[in-house]
Amino acid sequence: MLEGLRVVELATYIAAPGAAGIMADWGADVIKVESPQGDPMRGFFDSIGSQQDANPIFELDNRGKRAVVLDIRSDAGREAMRALVATADVFLTNVRPGALTRAGLDHVMLRAANPRLIYCSVTGYGLEGPDADKAGMDVAAFWSRAGVGSITAPKGSEPFPIRTGMGDHVTSLATVSAILAAVFERQSTGVGRLVETSLMRTGVYAIGSDMAIQLRFGKLASTRGRREAIQPLANFFKTRDGRWICLLSRQGSPDWAQIATAAGRPDLIEDSRFVSSRSRRENTGQLVDLLDAAFGAMDYEEAAVALDAGDVTWAPYQTPRELVADPQAEAAGCFVDTPDGAGGTFRAPAAPARFPGAQDGPRGPAPKLGADTAAVFRQLGWSEDRIAVLTGPSG
Structure with missing residues (x-):
């Protein structure tokens, strides 16, 4: 070129x-x-x-x-x-x-x-x-x-x-x-x-997205640990075989039902603590603990299949050594x-x-x-x- x-x-x-x-x-x-x-x-x-x-x-x-x-x-x-x-x-x-x-x-x-x-x-x-x-x-x-x-x-x-x-x-x-x-x-x-x-x-x-907030509103939320996350569904969870997955949710609430279902907890979908983005934020620690237990009871491959079936945005949390063997990277x-x-x-x-x-x-x-x-x-x-x-x- x-x-x-x-x-x-x-x-x-x-x-x-x-x-x-x-x-x-x-x-x-x-x-x-x-x-x-x-x-x-x-x-x-x-x-x-x-x-x-x-x-x-x-x-x-x-x-x-x-x-x-x-x-x-x-x-x-x-x-x-x-x-x-x-x-x-x-x-x-x-x-x-x-x-x-x-x-x-x-x-x-x-x-x-x-x-x-x-x-x-x-x-x-x-x-x-x-x-x-x-x-x-x-x-x-x-x-x-x-x-x-x-x-x-x-x-x-x-x-x-x-x-x-x-x-x-x-x-x-x-x-x-x-x-x-x-x-x-x-x-x-x-x-x-x-x-x-x-x-x-x-x-x-x-860091333009964050800087835009800082410049416009004069303040910015800090990066927090998993149990204090502002958006608990944008988080990391470990499977039973020791692998971490990176989970993301689109803006609003369109993915909550799919995520709860993929985690094997469809009963949480209408739980008043988690039914809206605001309620999930107010109960972040409880929700993360519940999803930790749910994904922790699944092997990585089982979680991958369930998340893909729900068309959820997620990815494996990989090391460079693992990335080298990732067929999609190739x-x-x-x-x-x-x-x-x-x-x-x-x-x-x-x-x-x-x-x-x-x-x-x-x-x-x-x-x-x-x-x-x-x-x-x-x-x-x-x-x-x-x-x-x-x-x-x-x-």
Whole structure:
């Protein structure tokens, strides 16, 4: 879908590289520019004291790209960077704005040389305000400061961190959509634009339903435990064989009868304690205890059949290990075979959309550091002497 679109990425870690990785899966020519030290995510497992033969975190976000090493602290590196961006449709970066300005790689300078350029900046906190140049990882900007963590944690519990890259990858999705909106606009205007996404703004949108209530009413209910849930039917119940199910009820009361029947307790349908959504809320603890006992007397497969017979919205509460063996995850295209660079493949998460009939998966392995520097600049028409300056010890 994106063949013919050239993306130059000057970024590290996950949010921005993840966006470029999605576009690489979809056919874009993505050139990843790194410092001589490389993207720190290349050393992820070393940083946590674990020795691994592969790095699936880095591979996920960087498969199918070409890798160039440039030292933008040097005159030669900055010149090469500007020459490369002059050939690009999209420049994607998460380098702090101040550092880019000092290097002459801010959006004003680069778009002056390439008016069609879509310049996308991914930051922790946006391009304006007192914290515009502040470092922001997803645990800090998305999870902590944007409020995602506080409303996720049950009331009274201590803060805990988000899983690796979760907020980053939400921001990757926002970034891809923003870039492609600008690509569409450019079809009619002929010129590019500055595009920005931030971990903070994406975090706010991710909890947008709650934030809409907070902004409109000035207050928000906290996340509560199972026996204190505001909507007791939107809950989790354990079956006799130790498996948890996630149960959901549509707005209003259309599912109460089906849920009570599936649980083997049709006698509760007209019980005055549970006959309406308000009465169920007032008697949450009692209802949860009764459904705990009902589902706890059933094996998982028995509960699954009964819930499906009532067309109830539910799902198994699975671990990643269980998800890997879920046939529906396979059918939905959640996993793809990724080239390993040595003639084989390995399984990895797919990009988040499918385009039936088109190649929408990995185009190649994650590149070695600087593997394509010489080839990329030969395509730009640079002489071997000029290329040697970039690839030499002081390049």
